[in-house]
Amino acid sequence: MLKIWMVDFAREQSPTLDHLYHYATxxxxxxxxxxxxYLEHRFAFAATPWSHGKGAITPSQIEHLQAEFPSLQIIPFINLLGHFEGFLYTEEGRxxxxxxxxxxQACPSNPKFVSLCEQIIDETIAIFKSNIxxxxxxxxxxxxxxxxxxxxxxxxxxxxxxxxxxxxxSPLLQxxxxxxxxxxxxxxxxLERPDALKNIPTNTLIFDWQYENGVKETAPKFAGYDVIACPTTAVYNAAWMHIERTENNVRQCAQDAHDLDLAGFCLTTWEQTLLNPYDSIFPAVEWASAVADNPAWETSLVDSFGEAKEWATALGIELEKMGxxxxxxxxxxxxxxxxLLAGNPFLAWLHHRDEVQNGRDKELLLIIEKSIHYAPNEECKNVSLALRAMVEALMIMDEAHKHYAARQPDAAISKLAPMRYLFESLAKLGKQNHERIGGSLADIERCKIAKRHIEICIQRIRDYENGELGYLPAFEVLTNHRFTPHDQACWWLVNKWANE
Ligand SMILES: [Zn+2]
Structure with a gap:
């Protein structure tokens, strides 16, 4: 059974050749x-010279990687319809x-796009030696x-x-x-549209990704095709990684792959971004390989973290139990x-302030502090430090709001002031993650943008808390990017369509 580990480079990862060697090792x-x-727009295709964001993987890096690891198949995962967004949001790609x-998604009826897909396939085949x-x-x-x-x-x-x-x-597969x-x-x-499988060449390998439970129900639906069972590390929906969900999913997919005699097992690892670096889950990658061989392998996922076990328990199990x-x-x-995504951290206060009310903040910080205490290395510690800063940011915003509502502008401002430094320190963590393992460059900028927005909001409190407008904008209005003095009814919000 073929065993694959898929790394997602599309969330702005910027690996050096040394980082790629590290992944391959x-x-x-x-x-x-x-x-x-997994590449999306993060590969420097000659066909798309306009899409080469800083730090995209290059053909030369692939040549070196293949030469250095001749026994490891380096499989390209390219995207030729959906998940084309990294191309679509450039001027030439629009x-x-x-x-x-x-x-x-790109348009499959655009002949120029179809021609681009063909060029990308030809180029990929010329660079990657992989059979798949x-x-x-x-x-x-x-x-x-x-x-x-x-x-x-x-x-x-x-x-x-x-x-x-x-x-x-069909023609692209052919x-x-x-x-x-x-x-x-x-x-x-x-699975969504069974008729789509008509005319798909029978030699095509189907990667059946199921991130809860296994592939027992789905893989048999691809009768006539070889199927690869694809579990994941539950990261995209986690503060760090959900241990139990990951363990169940990987074990179940491995068991199903054996029971159904599938062609392979592919551990997908997605979205190690938003200050959650890839190297913090490497023990899980190694563990999943052993489970793929033996689904009943006795070592649990959390035990596989070794000296980071206490750290992983806090962030991967205890934090989840907080609900x-x-x-x-x-x-x-x-x-x-x-x-981090929208350039306005106050949105987190608007939707999640209950996370730091009624003593919940102390419980969260206790778990996170414990993880900091046990973190054995920079990658683990950086995950913990980022999470602590996120909870502290929520606490700061909630306290600042209380003063704002009580018409105590100076107190609100002095509460918010340290939040700028929180985001400065988050930017530093992002930079460390970038340098250590090729982490997201965008993360660093996200933190800087958030810090600038906090400064803008502090200025707004200075400008408008004295009643200058004749009314006091709600805290979420004042802290919104689109806040406009005198637009008391928030027409920018009422007419959302005008901002699309
Ligand atoms: Zn179309």
Whole structure:
């Protein structure tokens, strides 16, 4: 059974060659046959010279990586319809979009896009020696949104979207086969639209990703195709990683892969961003390889963290038990996203202030402080320090609001002032993660943007708390990016469409 570890480089990871060697070493040492590089726009394709963000992986890095690790298959995971957003939101890439300034899918009815897909496949095959070439295909939720697609697919089949999907992907998969390689594609769209599987070349490998339970129910639906069972480390929805959910998912997928005699096992590891560095989960990667061989392997996931076990227990088990925003859910971690993604950390206060009320803040800090105490290295410590700063930021905002509501502007400002330094220290953690393991460059900027916004909000409190407007804007209004003095009714909010 083929064992793959897939690393997600698309969340702004910027690995040096040494970092790539480090990933490959972990993969090899753990017993994986292959290292998957999930790329999206983070590969410097010659066909898209306009998409090479700073730190994108280069063809030369791949040549070196392949030469240095000849026994490890380096599998490219490229995206040729959905998850094209890193291209679509550049000036040159916007012409390929399915919808205007929305979503993450390109238009399969745009001949220029189809031609670009062909160029990307040809280039990928020329650079990567891997037998398997994974061409994406997941999460194409915008199928048939544009008028060109609607006209094309009308009346073509009972399930027109399935038709559109397979019309796009069948020739691309065949192109990989014609080059003497084996194509691979994610399975989710076939599960959603079974008719999409018609005409898909039977030599295609289906990567069936199921992040809860296993693939027992889904893999048999791909009868006639070789299937790879894909569990994940539950990170995208976690403060750090949900231990129990990860353990169940990996063990169940491994068991199903054995029971159903599947072609392989691929541990997907997604979204080590928002100040959660990749190297903090490396022990889980090694553990999953052993479980893939033996689903009943006696070592538990948390035990596999060795000297970091106490740290992992605090952040991966105890924090989850706090419930609320810390619980395992199907949603990306809301507190982290609201603090860091939109450039306005006060959104986190608006939605999650109950996390630091009624003594909950002390309980959270106790768990996080414990993890700091036990953190054996920089990668673990940085996760903990970032989480502590996030909880402290919520506490600061909540206290500042109380003073603001009580018309104590000086007290509100003096509460908010240290929050600037919190985000400064978060930016430093981001920089360390970037230098140590090629972590997100955007994380550093996110923290700087948040800090600037806090300064703006402090100034607004100075300017408007004295009654100058004749009314006191609600705290979430004053701290919003779109706050406009005298727009008491918030027409920027009432007319949300004008901001789309
Ligand atoms: Zn279209």
């Amino acid at each position: 972990i993969a090899q040492r753990s017993g994986y046959d292959a290292l998957g590089l 012409e390929y979009r399915e919808e205007n300034f929305s979503g993450l 070439i994974h061409i994406g295909g997941d999460e194409t939720a915008q199928l048939g949104k544009c008028t060109r697609c609607q006209e094309r697919m009308k009346g073509q089949a009972e399930d027109e979207k399935a038709w559109l999907y397979r019309e796009h992907f 192109r990989v086969i014609d080059s003497g390689r084996r194509p691979a594609i994610w399975g989710d769209m076939f 609320g925003v810390w619980a395992a859910s199907g949603h990306r971690h809301k507190l982290k996203c609201r603090l």
